[in-house]
Amino acid sequence: MEPKTAHSARALRSQGALAVLRYVHAHPSATRADASRALGLSSGSATEITSRLKTSRLIDEDLPPRTGGRGRPSPALTAHPDGPLVCVVDISHEAWRVAAIELGGGVLTGSDGRHTGSPDVIGMLAGHVAALHVRYGRRLRAVSACVAGTVSGTTVVQASGMGWRDVSLEPLKPAEIPLVVGNDASLAGLAEARRGAGAGSRVVLHLTVEVGVGGILVVDGRPVDGATGAGGEFGHMPFGDPALACPCGARGCWDLEVDGRAMARALRRPPPRDPRTAAEEIIASPSRDAREAxxxxxxxxxxxxxxxxxxxxxxxxxLSGLATDLAAASPGALSEGYTTGLMRYRRADPPPVRPSTLGPRGPLTGAADAAFDVLLTDEGLDAWSRA
Structure with missing residues (x-):
């Protein structure tokens, strides 16, 4: 890292500087002129802010390769080569990934693997995070964990697919580095609202199906995740058969009606050990019974x-995950269910339903965004100015 600059924290705390940083993060490789137009800045203000952010090791400007056309290409605003990074830890039902991510969402380095579902995986993942901390030092500003389970604060209170109850993720973070924890479906929804299929809309409802249903409501780019962060557990609303007990402890959960468990039940098969794989196989089957399921x-x-x-x-x-597969495989049934579930006055002009544009990158992207939300604040930039 370059020597600490003399630039004052006060100079970094202007709304203009934060706005430019947030714009660059959301629009990788945008030019200074792009940022000026989008943010309503004068050319002089944009130049002055960009200069300060470059001096403070927050952004850089790179000339794109020449294409043979006339004129000089405009330099793109990019992450500074010595700029801040966040570490994302993604824990799904059977796999994990750890990555160092820069401003704009670029992945500098990462590793991944499989796990058995035991909470012991937390210790192994903490080792990967510690290795990144050693490698990048003070550049690493936050750790963001993305988990397939119900989250409250920094604790996974329940992850039925892995059998977890009240598992703390605090061991993941090095000392004095903030930890952000979110549900994978909620973070995928955050990413879709800001960068994907919901970009440009003020109120976005995101739904994903993996093992059960998850999602989030995002308003003005901010997730509505409740008082403790456990909001968005839409799959545990009682839209299903009350005779069916859910692993969450409730009965009649929507979870049990839409994933591989529901399809296996419709085919009179035993409950699958891996509901997601079972769902994929049934969706791919050409048999009439499978199509009906x-x-x-x-x-x-x-x-x-x-x-x-x-x-x-x-x-x-x-929609993301298996929800997009269900929509593609049986669009008529999805539309029928959607229409009959709507109040009459909404049916003439219902909200459009769009498939994810980020796909499996959604949770990782959303987790990185959640971590940069911590950094791209007055307090975060103040701390960076002292790094």
């Missing part, structure tokens, strides 16, 4: 989606 799950997804639209009034609904 898929249609039933898609219809149940649509009904619940309609109910949530009635309650939350979004501009758009975005």
């Amino acid at each position: 898929v249609a039933g799950a898609a219809r149940a997804l649509g009904r619940g989606m309609g109910a949530l639209v009635n309650a939350l009034d979004p501009d758009v609904v975005t």
Whole structure:
């Protein structure tokens, strides 16, 4: 890292500087002119702010390669080569990934693997985070953990797919580095709202199906995740058969109507050990019985989606994970369920339903955004100026 600059924290704390940084993070490789137009800055102000941010090791300007056309290409605003980084730890039902991510979402380095579902994986992942901290030093500003489970603060209070209860993720973070923890579906929704299928809409409802249903409501780019961060557990709303017990402890959960468990039940098969793989196999099957099972799950997804639209009034609904597969495999059933679940007055002009544009990158992207939300504040820049 370059020597500490003499630039004052006060100079960094201007709203203009924060606005430019947030714009560059959300729009990688935008030019100074792009930022000026989007933020309503004069050319002089944009030049002055950019200069300060470059001096403070926050952004850089890179000339793109010449294309043979006339004129000189405009330099792109990019992450500074010695700028701040965040570490993302992504823990799904059977896999993990750790990555160092720079401003703009670029992945500098990462590792991944499989796990058995034991909470012991936390210790191994902490070792990977510690190694990145040793490698990047003070450049590493936050750790963001993304988990397939219900989260409250920095604790996974329940992850039924892994059998976790009240597992603290505090061991992941090095001393004096903030830890942000989020549910994978909620973070995927955050990314879709800011950068993906919901970008440009003020109120975005995101739904994903993996093992059960998760999601989040995002308003003005901010997730509505409740008092403790455990919001968005849409799959545990009682949209299903009350005779069915859910691993969460409730009965009749929507979770049990839309994933591989529901499709296996429709085919009179035993509960699958791996509901996601079972769902993929059934969706791919050409048999009539399999198509009917898929249609039933898609219809149940649509009904619940309609109910949530009635309650939350979004501009758009975005789908990811197996939800996009269900929509593609049985669009008529999904549409039927959605329409019948909507209040009558909404049916003439319902919120559009869009597939994810980020795909499996959604949770990792959202986790990085959540961590940069901590850095791209007055307090975060003040701390960076002293790094």
